[in-house]
């Protein structure tokens with residue numbers, strides 16, 4: 512079906528899943544196969560006004576090429592005179608951000624399984640020379656097997672209740688070299704993995720602060736407080752990811768072998784789908 516050129520009449524539109532800066536995402540179903548997808552609609556006028564056509568084109572080219580169980584698939588795209596439509600994989604359990612807000616923080620097994628999934632997705636991205644996929648819980652979706660799927664809303668789509676939209680998006684996930692405007696490479700993703708690990712275990716990002724200046728300072732000097740309930744092994748892993756010098760950060764392949772991951776997220780394990788309805792008694 513990658514050869515076929517799609518058009519809007521091939522789909523039945525469902526509820527809006529989220530509203531964004533450049534357009535909305537709808538649940539949709541392909542009429543013939545009944546295959547459920549997420550249809551992201553972008554307005555050409557807004558993309559032209561924001562002069563990000565090249566960025567959108569690059570994102571689409573990259574995402575169409577990536578094939579990995581922990582990266583949200585883009586099946587294709589089409590356009591009419593006013594809009595561009597991206598045909599995306601539907602992730603049934605929504606954004607990790609909302610799941611985290613619901614239960615405040617995750618237990619070690621749940622957190623480790625998401626960190627493992629993301630490390631696998633990033634290892635694959637780096638093998639394809641793709642970096643900085645803008646990691647943050649808002650951009651990570653959860654599939655029907657409760658597996659993590661990296662979804663790159665690269666053109667900053669704002670989920671309605673996202674609390675961390677500072678002027679240029681959340682600073683929490685920026686690495687020291689990015690905060691200092693230095694050229695960034697794939698090691699920024701290793702830093703962000705460390706930030707995510709902390710946020711999943713604690714419920715808030717490690718460098719959260721009242722204003723962006725304080726956040727900058729905490730990032731540059733890696734000022735982190737680990738609550739008492741964080742295990743030594745988890746601290747060990749985060750301590751090896753949240754390192755100022757990009758060259759000294761733990762390689763992603765080693766993350767998958769780290770004791771905290773091996774013990775808490777054995778191969779093939781996934782968190783329970785909490786909203787799975789208890790058997791009717």
Ligand SMILES: Cc1cc(Nc2nc(/C=C/c3ccccc3)nc3cc(N4CCN(C)CC4)ccc23)n[nH]1
Pocket residue numbers: 528529530531535536549599600601602603604605606652662668669670671786
């Ligand atoms: C691209 C994509 C999205 C997607 N799935 C979902 N996206 C979004 C929210 C999406 C969104 C989009 C743009 C801006 C903000 C949010 N919200 C979702 C919410 C979902 N649920 C189902 C489970 N409920 C408990 C909570 C609401 C399920 C899937 C969702 N699959 N593929």
